[in-house]
Amino acid sequence: MTEVLTGLVISNVGKGATVEFEQHIYLCQSLRKVATLAAGDKVKFTIVAKDQGRIEELLPRKSILERPSKGAKTRTVATNIDQVFVVFALEPFCDFLLIDQYLAICENRNITPLLVYNKSDLAHSDIIEKELLNYQSLGYPLLRVSATNNNGIKELRSLLVQKISIFTGQSGVGKSSLTNALLPDKELKTNTVSATTKHGRHTTTAATLYHLPEGGDLIDSPGVAIFGLAGISENQLAHGFREFQSYIDLCQFNDCKHDKDKGCAVREAVATGEITTARYQRFLKLREKM
Ligand SMILES: Nc1nc2c(ncn2[C@@H]2O[C@H](COP(=O)(O)OP(=O)(O)OP(=O)(O)O)[C@@H](O)[C@H]2O)c(=O)[nH]1
Ligand SMILES: [Mg+2]
Ligand SMILES: [Zn+2]
Incomplete structure (x- = not known):
């Protein structure tokens, strides 16, 4: 046998x-x-x-990340993830709608999200800094790193120990570059998962798991294709905006959409400045996209 x-x-x-x-x-x-x-x-x-x-x-899964597939189907991208590192940069310019989408999914999937501002060797942006202050006040950890000059890589490395982590974010923000900076053996960068695009750039096409020398695993995933709002309900999306959570129960109606609804405590909190207009507007946009 x-x-x-x-x-x-x-x-x-x-x-x-x-x-x-x-x-x-x-x-x-x-x-x-x-x-x-x-x-x-x-x-x-x-x-x-x-x-x-x-x-x-x-075997049973602890967590699951999915992306939309043909029709109403979803496709599993990665499983048993402990933490998601949401990577963004000045170039391509940070897409906050996408960041909020990733954060909302993590809130609902019991996965710890962390923000990684890569390419910190590039110029400063007031627009980005303002949003980052808000994310930090919401309790999201923020790391500033550069795959080019190795700034912040040591701290990033220490956060990966004994966990299964995944890097996600727009194409071109540097997820693979960071993975390479973290892995000791550059040979590990398997060419089977990177295909040269017609622009002659390497873009990752399949999520791949790598072992880290300190213990822990890192999954490098394709850019934006990964986990859309697949499998998330409208209520879960609202819950995924963590600063909404304490207001949702205070809305006048149980089925409040937190839009033009009468007696909406979330909208009230936006009016008093307890929830930022930017985050609220992005919530409405994401809800529309669903
Ligand atoms: N200036 C600067 N450029 C960087 C940094 N990290 C990555 N880059 C550059 O950004 C480009 C894209 O990097 P990748 O690592 O391929 O990006 P990715 O997020 O893996 O992209 P996809 O696989 O398409 O999702 C490359 O030209 C890198 O050299 C950084 O810290 N600073
Ligand atoms: Mg890549
Ligand atoms: Zn409401």
Whole structure:
């Protein structure tokens, strides 16, 4: 009888999932389940040939990040994540709507979000600084880093120990550059997951898990494609704006949409300045997008 092993999914490469067991990688298939597997999954598998295996069972997940797929479907991007590092920069200019979307998802998925301002070697922006002050007052940790001059990398590294973390953010903000700055062996930057785009730039196409020398794992994921608002309800979106939480219960109506509704405590808090207009406007925009 073949032995059933417990492995860790490193990446879903389309034609199968790469599964790690005792520092060895097996390309695994299963008739039904392989499409749903993602980086971070723990699976039971059997070895069927040299470097090849078959997935027998998917083990329970602690958390899951999904992205929208064809039709109303969703696709799993990564699982068992402890913390999401939301990476942004001056260039391409920081998309706060996207940041709020990531934060809202983390609030609902019990994942710790942290903000990472990369390319801190570039110029200062008053617009960005103003928003960052607000995020910090809401309790979101903020790190200023630069993959170019290694500023802040040590602190970033210390936050990754013993956790499964993922970098997310717009394409071009430097997620892969930061991953490379953190990994000791540049060879680990597998070319199988990076395809040269027509602009001649390397862009990440599949979420891939990397082990860190200090312990802990890092998943490098494709840019903006990752986790849309897939699987989140309107109520969860409102809850995902953490400063709304204490007001939601005070709204006059249970089914308050926090828009033009009568007796909305959230809108009232915007009027008195307890919730910033910027965050509230972005909430309305995201709700419209759903
Ligand atoms: N000035 C400066 N440029 C940086 C820094 N980090 C990354 N870059 C540059 O930004 C560009 C994009 O970096 P990537 O690491 O490929 O960005 P990414 O977020 O992985 O992009 P996708 O894989 O497309 O999502 C590259 O040209 C990097 O050299 C930084 O700290 N400072
Ligand atoms: Mg990348
Ligand atoms: Zn309301």
